[in-house]
Amino acid sequence: MNPTGEAAVLTRATPVRPAIEAQFERVAKEQGKTLQPLSDDLVLADSDLDSLCFAIIVARLEDTLGYDPFGLAEDAAFPVTFGDFVAFYETRRPGVADVPD
Amino acid sequence: MxxxxxxxxxxxxxxxxxxxxxxxxxxxxxxxxxxxxxxxxxxxxxxxxxxxxxxxxxxxxxxxxxxxxxxxxxxxxxxxxxxxxxxxxxxxxxxxxxxxxxxxxxxxxxxxxxxxxxxxxxxxxxxxxxxxxxxxxxxxxxxxxxxxxxxxxxxxxxxxxxxxxxxxxxxxxxxxxxxxxxxxxxxxxxxxxxxxxxxxxxxxxxxxxxxxxxxxxxxxxxxxxxxxxxxxxxxxxxxxxxxxxxxxxxxxxxxxxxxxxxxxxxxxxxxxxxxxxxxxxxxxxxxxxxxxxxxxxxxxxxxxxxxxxxxxxxxxxxxxxxxxxxxxxxxxxxxxxxxxxxxxVEQRGERYFFVGRTDGVINVGGLKVHPEEVEAVINRHPSVRMSRVKARRNPIIGAVLVADIVVRAAPGDGEAIKSEILDACQRMLPPYKVPAAVHLVPSLEVTDAGKLVRRGA
The missing domain is CATH 3.40.50.12780 (ANL, N-terminal domain)
Structure with a gap:
């Protein structure tokens, strides 16, 4: 879909990571949870956030980023670490899905 | 006995x-x-x-x-x-x-x-x-x-x-x-x-x-x-x-x-x-x-x-x-x-499938929520004219709540109103009944009988 890679550079200049970090922090605060530092190897299920928190994060990110990478695919495996989570949003961003690394 | x-x-x-x-x-x-x-x-x-x-x-x-x-x-x-x-x-x-x-x-x-x-x-x-x-x-x-x-x-x-x-x-x-x-x-x-x-x-x-x-x-x-x-x-x-x-x-x-x-x-x-x-x-x-x-x-x-x-x-x-x-x-x-x-339920071939609720109840991770209950809390905000709470499909807990809100004229700072409404919901409702997102909308569809249209709830 994007053989030159130029668009990939452009889209990656507006990274999703800060939006995701902000939403993790906001939801943790709203739900009274203690958030561990958001390192890439943080295992999501071992963070203090529960399933409701993750559900809210995904819903809010759909509003701010304009897409839900889980889409309607029922078989999409949920990311295990925070790094996986960010990568999941980065690689499934509309327009960059087919760009090789 | x-x-x-x-x-x-x-x-x-x-x-x-x-x-x-x-x-x-x-x-x-x-x-x-x-x-x-x-x-x-x-x-x-x-x-x-x-x-x-x-x-x-x-x-x-x-x-x-x-x-x-x-x-x-x-x-x-x-x-x-x-x-x-x-x-x-x-x-x-x-x-x-x-x-x-x-x-x-x-x-x-x-x-x-x-x-x-x-x-x-x-x-x-x-x-x-x-x-x-x-x-x-x-x-x-x-x-x-x-x-x-x-x-x-x-x-x-x-x-x-x-x-x-x-x-x-x-x-x-x-x-x-x-x-x-x-x-x-x-x-x-x-x-x-x-x-x-x-x-x-x-x-x-x-x-x-x-x-x-x-x-x-x-x-x-x-x-x-x-x-x-x-x-x-x-x-x-x-x-x-x-x-x-x-x-x-x-x-x-x-x-x-x-x-x-x-x-x-x-x-x-x-x-x-x-x-x-x-x-x-x-x-x-x-x-x-x-x-x-x-x-x-x-x-x-x-x-x-x-x-x-x-x-x-x-x-x-x-x-x-x-x-x-x-x-x-x-x-x-x-x-x-x-x-x-x-x-x-709906029959497809030799099987029945669940397709929703008659009463509009939303199932949030296994817990039932009547949208009216959440709307009642939202509607207490002085700037809110009407609201509708509906389900949005969610990959983790099946559904989350989303609130569409019509505010009175001259809403001022929309973000501030949204944040006050979320605060009120968090104070008055258990976490699973708090909308994940609040949207300000110009109007909400109402039936001839004067009821909110609740499609997809």
Missing amino acids: FRTRQAPLLQALSDGGSGDASLRSAAASVVPGSLARLSSLGGRLDELRDRSVLVWTGDQLAAGLALIELDGVARRAVLCPPGLSATHLPAIMAKAGVEAVVCDGLRAGVPSSVAVIPCGTGLLPLAGERRDTRQTEWILLTSGTTGGPKLVIHTLASLAAPIGGGAPPARGSVWSTFYDIRRYGGLQIFLRALLAGTSLLLSSPEETTGEFLIRAAECGVTHISGTPSHWRCALMSPSARRIAPRYVRLSGEIADQGILDALRAAYPDAGIAHAFASTEAGVAFEVGDGLAGFPADLIGRGGAAVEMKIEKRTLRIRSARTAIGYLGGPSLKDESGFVDTGDL
Whole structure:
């Protein structure tokens, strides 16, 4: 879909990571949870956030980023670490899905 | 009289030879059989005899132990679910004629006119003999449209009656559940474990899913149940690989093919079943073929332990497991004794699939939410003209709530209003009833009859 890679550079200049970090922090605060530092190897299920928190994060990110990478695919495996989570949003961003690394 | 009813719970425990089976939370482990000579109620059980008792605890194990002792003694046991707002207490207590409250800590909001009996997981010697004198009415709370929960009447018999099928668990089975035992789904597991004499591991709000799974693995859990949302969250954890259950059960939400396949892949040797149950309609059926939906031939089996029919596209159930009715509320059953579940079904080929609710109830991770209840909170904001709360499909917990709000002219700072509305919801509603997102919209569609259009709710 994007053989030159130029668009990939452009889209990656507006990274999703800060939006995701902000939403993790906001939801943790709203739900009274203690958030561990958001390192890439943080295992999501071992963070203090529960399933409701993750559900809210995904819903809010759909509003701010304009897409839900889980889409309607029922078989999409949920990311295990925070790094996986960010990568999941980065690689499934509309327009960059087919760009090789 | 005694022959026609279920033996009180504690008597059933000793008759069933529960032995050293234990109930384990993250903080405590109790052998329920020891309640024959010990008490979780500080020896004050006699003060609760023949009374209507509210069980309002922070800890689910404390509530479970109190229930074991109250069955057959109290006239009525009203079980408060976790996170119940104290603002609903006066109405619940009035409706249930509550004369005493059993609680495990300081519980603000209990009127001084009722006796307060402390309970906990630390057992003390029982003062005097146990005497079971009566059948106890069990009251469970379910989400109501507005103005607080509905009170659903059960008895131990309706909660624990067998529905046929299912061999008794093998010795050495260890059960566990993600559910809280103060709600119907969890209470089922609690009672079935007690009556079968198996150990039961309870979850704790203080531990992460990963920590709970590690504890479950250490206890050698063999049977484990939760909602599809619980399981989606569990499968996110690397610790999900540590347990090796023989039996995995899902209920409380629609089990889609995705989660059934993911569980099959994670636990190839386990029996995986999804069940239908509700507080009002009881446990109805269990499907073990690994496919979403349920076989059409379950419908219309006359004389079965659980009879099911479809009328006006909704599933209706008649069995010994349905609730008796609502306390002080509308009638629950039709003239032939069927309970309308309110769950819409659709037949595709030889199978029925659940497709939504007649009453617009939204299922958030297994917990029911009436959108009207959330709208009532939002509409109290002075800038709000009208609001509509609807479901948005969510990959983790099935659905989350989204609020569309029309504000009065000159709304000023929209972000500030949204944030005030979210604050109000967080103060007044349990977390799962708080909208995940709030949108300001120019208008909302209203029918000719003046009602909000609730498509897709």
